[in-house]
Amino acid sequence: MNTAAAPEAMRPSSELEAGSPVSHKGRILAWASWDWGSAAFNAVMTTFVFTVYLTSRAFGGEDQASAVLGAALAVAGVAIALLAPVTGQRSDTGGRRKLWLGVNTAAVAVLTGLCFFVFPRPEFLLLGVTLIALGNVFFEFAGVNYNAMLAQISTPRNIGKVSGFGWGMGYLGGIVALLIVLQLFVQPSFDWIGASTADSLNIRLVAVFSALWFFIFALPVLFAVPELPRAGRGARLGFFASYGLLVRRIKAIYRTSPHTIYFLLASAIFRDGLAAVFTFGGVIAAGTFGFELKDVIFFAIFGNVVAAVGAVFGGFLDDRIGPKAVIIASLAGLLLAGTAILVLGNGSYEFLGLAWAGTTTFWIFGLFLCLFVGPAQSSSRAYLARLAPHGESGELFGLYATTGRAVSFIAPALFTLCITVATPLAATGEAQRWGILGIMVVLLAGLLVLLPVKAPDRTEIAVVPAA
Known part of the structure; x- marks a missing residue:
């Protein structure tokens, strides 16, 4: 990559520009505000509310609607990866x-x-899944630039703490957004026009709320953080020529810093396992441990609080012991907690005079899972930001998104495979629990691939030669 840059540009400080009227703390808060606002799209639109609405009977049946949504998201994933x-x-x-x-x-x-115009009728299903799929594409593109900004609002000495603060804000923003949606639209505590279920007005208004929530909380970063200076003075490449440059740069990174490529591969694997913890956590809570919907939402709220605390605390540790150590400890904790849920299941136990049922097992070890997910996600982002050459974080985080998408099928596939194998062998209602084993295998594989990867220097920024 660019070696013609002046030594000052490569010093281990950050991409932060001097002379801005906004303080460093102000920039960090503005940056984290985007994470807070983005939770409206992640938690409300794509996880707990709007996609559940899209896969309801109103759109032609759960199976058909789910298949159409899955296909649309798969196409979106390919677009993001490319x-x-x-x-x-x-x-x-x-x-x-x-x-x-x-x-x-x-x-x-x-x-x-x-999405407000997606009425509860089968003919609107295609519109709904198209909007959600396109939203996912642009959300990932925004995330690439947002994650790359981490180097602009932090220094090598506090990058872990700042990353953890951002993740924590994202978790907490999701909690607040979900509580507002529940109180105003889903289970309104008072009568108002937005509570009307006619033509699913209340759910369609959730989309308007989410759009405004994200847009408003995304504004501070656009005012507080300065634009990145243009790199070099050469002619701009055409779009397709950029792929040729990308290939040459990947080769240059592999020649001079192969552990960067190794980390991208390792993180892609364990991040797939981390995503599966949240994706299938509610499914297991309901199917294996008998949680009702309100219990699942209640657990999700507590889980997000615990994950936020873990992300912030992990960020402090990141700056002291390094991101690799935090990720390894987090993955080990996830493996222990997941194994406890798998082994104990929904049975009743007594230990040291204390008795508990399966729901208590899930509450205890499920919250431990949430506790370790936050630091692993946060330190993974900080790890890559430390590896990124000055002014080229966006390209590296683009590869981060691509490698993650490329293996995103592994955890769901192993989850399904383990359940399928266990179905004829386990007692009725017990097979689903074995899906946890598939997730644990992915987390273990990610941990094993990460172990030999060289940890980034916590006081220097990587410099990669030009392709």
């Missing part, structure tokens, strides 16, 4: 990181707001 690295690269070299963060965030907000 386009994310190049969009990150071009925003870096063109000095337009903040611009594209704003453009992509606005696109997500608009697409989310348009």
Whole structure:
């Protein structure tokens, strides 16, 4: 990558520009505000509320609607994998990181707001899944630029703490957004026009709320963090020529810093396992441990609080012992907690005079899972930010998104395989619990691949030669 840059540009400080009227703390708060706002799309639209609405009977049946949604999201995943690295690269070299963060965030907000017009009838299913799928694409593009900004609002000495603070804000923002949605739209505590269930008005208004929530809380970062200066003075490459440059840069990274590529591969594997913990956690809580919907939501709220605490605490540890140590400890904790849930199941036990049922098992060890997920996610982002050459974080985080998408089928596939194998062998209602084993295998594989990877220097920024 660019070795022609002046030594000052490569010093181990950050991409932060001097002379801004906004303090460093102000920039960090503004940056984390985006994470807080993005939870409306993640938690409300794609996890707990709107996709549940889209896969209801109103759209032609749960099975058919789920299949259509899954297909749309699969297409979106391919688009993200193909386009994310190049969009990150071009925003870096063109000095337009903040611009594209704003453009992509606005696109997500608009697409989310348009979900208001998805009426509960089968003919609107295609519109709904298209809007959600496109929203996912632009959300990932925005995330590439947002994650790359981590180097602009932090230094090598506090990058872990700042990353953890951002993740924590995301978890807490999800809790607040979900509570507001529940109180105003899903289970309103008072009568108002937004509580009307006619034509699912209350759920469609959730989309408007989510769009406004994300847009409003995304604004501070666009005002507080300066734009990244354009890298170099060469002619701009065409879009397709950017792929050639990307390949040459990947080869250059592998020659000079192969452990960066190794980390991308390792993190792709264990991040798939981390995503599966949240994706299938509610399914296991309901199917194996008998949680009702309200109990699942209640657990989700507590789980997000615990995950936020873990992310913030993990960020402090990150700056002291390094991101690799935090990730390894977190993955080990996840394996222990997941194994406890798998082994204990929904049985009743007594230990040292204390008796508990299966629901208590899930509450205890399920919250431990949440506690370790936060630090693993936060330190993974900080790890890569430490490896990114000055001014080229966007391209590297684009590769981060691509590698994650490339293996995102592994945990769901192993989860399903383990249940399928266990079905004829386990007692009735017990097979689903063995899906946990599939998730644990993915986390263990990610941990084993990570172990030989060289940890990044906590006081220096990587420099990679030009391709």
